[in-house]
Amino acid sequence: MKSFKVRYYILIHVPRISNEELQRIYNDLPKFYDRANALISFFKDVEWRATLVKYISYYYPDTRRILDVACGKGELSYVINKMIKAETVMVDYAENMLLNSFVKTDRVQGSFYKLPFRDESFDCVVSSFALHSADDIGEVVKEMARVSRNCVGVIAMGKSDNVMYRKYASFYLSYIQPYLACLVGAKSRDYKYIFYIYQRIPTNNQLRNIISKILDLKIFEEKALGTVYIFLGSKH
Template identity: 25%
Template sequence: MSRVDARSDKSHVHSVFESIAPKYDMMNDIISFRRHKAWRKFTMRKMDVKPGQTALDLCCGTCDWTIDLARASKGARTIGLDFSRNMLDIGQEKVDKLGLGHVIELVQGNAMELPFPDNSFDYVTIGFGLRNVPDINQVLREMKRVVKPGGKVVCLEVSKPSWQPFKWMFNFYFERLLPLMGKLLVKRYEQYRWLPESLVNFPDLQALAEMFRGAGLRNVRAYPLTGGVAALHIGTKGNDGI
């Protein structure tokens, strides 16, 4: 399967995440050297969620960010959406263990066709999932549609370092070593080869910021993280709803 074909094949992406779900959290810790936790903490500080504010977390996976959002909102409506049933099942176990089942609702669904009315949430987030969707612009439009006027659309995602030699080192690690780690640690070479492939055509920091603006979001802010290996983007829906 070519990189272009793999990116456009929704069934392939779905099978990747269904198969890696049991070891997803462990591998995230290993391959990011636990930096994904620091990135999420930084993101939550920038979001500054207030008690009572609602949130929709797209591509929520095993629900770590969904849980952070629910805690920050002090019990306000929080929904996690993902297309992988296996991911959601693991996330539900976490939610139930923490006693947050009355606050967090998990929904199996498509980020490109959100099953929610316009202007429903104070925040709509997507963490490490935007590079896996077939149409980034469509997902951003949907995120803007369901966020309230004045609300924020937030993306935390792997990105592309721009300065050498760090760029070369990152590419070597992400493209060569990461799939081998997947093979050795969880017997999933092909699945972890997909992760670097998904970044090939993904926009860099500034290009994704322009896509946020192109979707009609305002006051777009972009933050490179850990030398640019990840990035945070935040955009605001106009108070006029446009």
């Protein structure tokens, strides 16, 4: 009975995850991060990253310098380096993520709320599986656009406008995903916070409206029943 009450409270009152708590979680993840993300996305994460890079190459073929925001261990930068001839710079606020990066490029510790770069320092600014953790997604996209000359591209966790899809996603994120992560040795408690983030993010249509005020969208696609979105847009 006690367990039921706790779960009901979580569904109604979504707690704010502090920056300090997020940093602790991300610093604890690197050893299993890439394997856990592959497993819980049913091995689609690399495919989605490659899709974003293809869109960048198609719409912005002259892209030569790219900033990977909230880069983690460099999964997106790795795909970029395999698919197009571009220099990548990686930024993340979790030191352990940068230290455990498997991409040999410039790495900078910093927050996506205030990127430590001058205006229009990069041809393109990208991010994968991180934007959903922002308290104000619009402000982070504005900051990404500030340091970009041309485009901003993102893959992140979404929330379908379909009620049934949202119920399925809530169940999956709350009860299944944390234990899938355990299969590769990650700590289930470090993945349970993703459910809290899911509860507070806007729906995909709401998000599209937010982004459209900042960027001229070329692409906005939903994947996995709307639980993931990919967008690419240029500055107004």
